[in-house]
Amino acid sequence: MTATGRQGETVHVTRKSRAFARRWLPLCSLVFLVALLTGCQLDTAQSTTVIAGTHNAEVWNSYRVIFWLAGLVFVVVMLLTLWISIRFRERPGVSAQQIHGNTKLEVLWTLIPVAIVVVMAVPTITSIQREAQGPPADAIKVIAIGHQWWFEFQYPDLKINTANELHIPVNKPIAFEIRSNDVIHSFWVPQLAGKIDMMPGHVNSIWFAGTVARPEPYLGQCAELCGLSHANMRFRVFVDTPEDFNSWAQKVKSATPAPSDSLARQGQEVFQRSACIGCHTIQGTTAAGIVGPNLTLLGQRTTIASGTIPNTADNLFRWINNSAAIKPGSLMPPMGQSAGGALSDDEIRAVSAYLLSLK
Ligand SMILES: [Cu+2]
Structure with missing residues (x-):
């Protein structure tokens, strides 16, 4: 040519x-x-980059160093690749250039990654050391137990047992003992702390303080595939002002259920003579089952069915009637006659009114 x-x-x-x-x-x-843009989400309820707890803040310290370093590496490598592809490309009259055995370059691109790893290791190791020191002595102890498919929270010092909605006072360290009743679950509140496995036969621990008090709860959920309703295993953490926390704790401890209206009274009577009491506890009554969630002050909770649906009379009716229709695999047997249980619609409505009256 x-x-x-x-x-x-x-x-x-x-x-x-x-x-x-x-x-x-x-x-x-x-x-x-x-x-x-599909990766973007205006709802940050489950974003770990919203920092509202000491544990997340600690993780964020390392995370942002790693994030920006990785970003820098990405940009530099991409620009270099682009520049080299253009600068040393094969052109008419010029053959592509290859470099072999350039000692200076080899040393340089070995040392740079080593330096990057060292820079990432410093905040990571110091964070791990700080976390390993454990909680301060004045921390409130909470035992969190994973069940298929709900969360139990015990405050042994305060003599409180509740489920799926955890209350903690702002800026107060909480020392969690993490357990499981059946299979492996994982405790995770993206804006506060986690993840940490909840394992049967083994106690894990984690501690943190919520640093931002607010009326809306922080969303938590199980983060370890644990069976059919894993996705329906959620919980809420309320970071309260100290006054709100104390009044909540006081209320739970001194709960004496006395239904005021006749429907709720009828519901209490149905509850007491049905299978309900074999599995659930309602403080101040003879219901003392420990298989299912503790229902003391259930009327105060914002959600039922492990944080999946709002706590309303209609939802309680649907839940009691046939819980597996809402949460597949639910271990609570269907109670409604239409689903093979023993209770009539009227009885379920009364039990719902009773549970809602527990405030
Ligand atoms: Cu799970």
């Missing part, structure tokens, strides 16, 4: 690639942008 021929061919190839870029670049950019 002659020199002119090669030149003409080059011009032709350049034109073709420009046309190709003009045609596809906008579309590719759009696809990339859409893919990028």
Whole structure:
């Protein structure tokens, strides 16, 4: 091929690639942008980058160093790759260049990653050491127990046992003893702390203080596949002001259920003579079962069914009637006659009113 021929061919190839870029670049950019935005979420309820607890703050210290370093590595490597691909590419009259055995370069790109790993290791190791020191002596002890598929919370010093909705006072360290009653679960409140496995036959521990008090709860959930309703195993953490926490704890401890209206009274009577009391405890009554969640002050909780549906009369009716229709695999047998249980619709409505009256 002659020199002119090669030149003409080059011009032709350049034109073709420009046309190709003009045609596809906008579309590719759009696809990339859409893919990028699908990762965005305005609802940050389960974002670990919203820091509302001491444990998350500790993790965030290491995370942001690693994140920005990884970002820097990405950008530098991409730019270098691009520059090298263009600068040393094969062109008419110029063959592609390869570099072999450049000792200076080899040493340089070995030392840089080592330095990066050292920089990442420092905050990581110091965080691990601080966490390993354990909770301060004045921490409130809470035993968190995973069940298929709900969370039990015991405050042994305060003599409180509750389920699925945890209350803690702001800026007060809480020392958790993490256990499981059946299979492996995982305790995780993205904005506060975790994840930490809840294992049968083994006690794990974690401690943190909630640093931002607010009326809305922090969402928590099981983070270890634990069976059919794993996705329905959620809980809520209320970080209260010290006054709110004390009045909540006082209320739970001194709960003496006395239904005021006749429907709730009828519900209490149905509850007491049914299978309910074999599994559930309601403080101040003869119901003392420990298989299912403790229902003391259930009327105060915002949700039922392990944090999956709002605590309303209609939802309580649906739950008691046939819990497995809401939470597949639920270990609570269907209570409604329509689902093979012993209670009529009226009786379930009365029990719902009774449970809602427990405030
Ligand atoms: Cu799970």
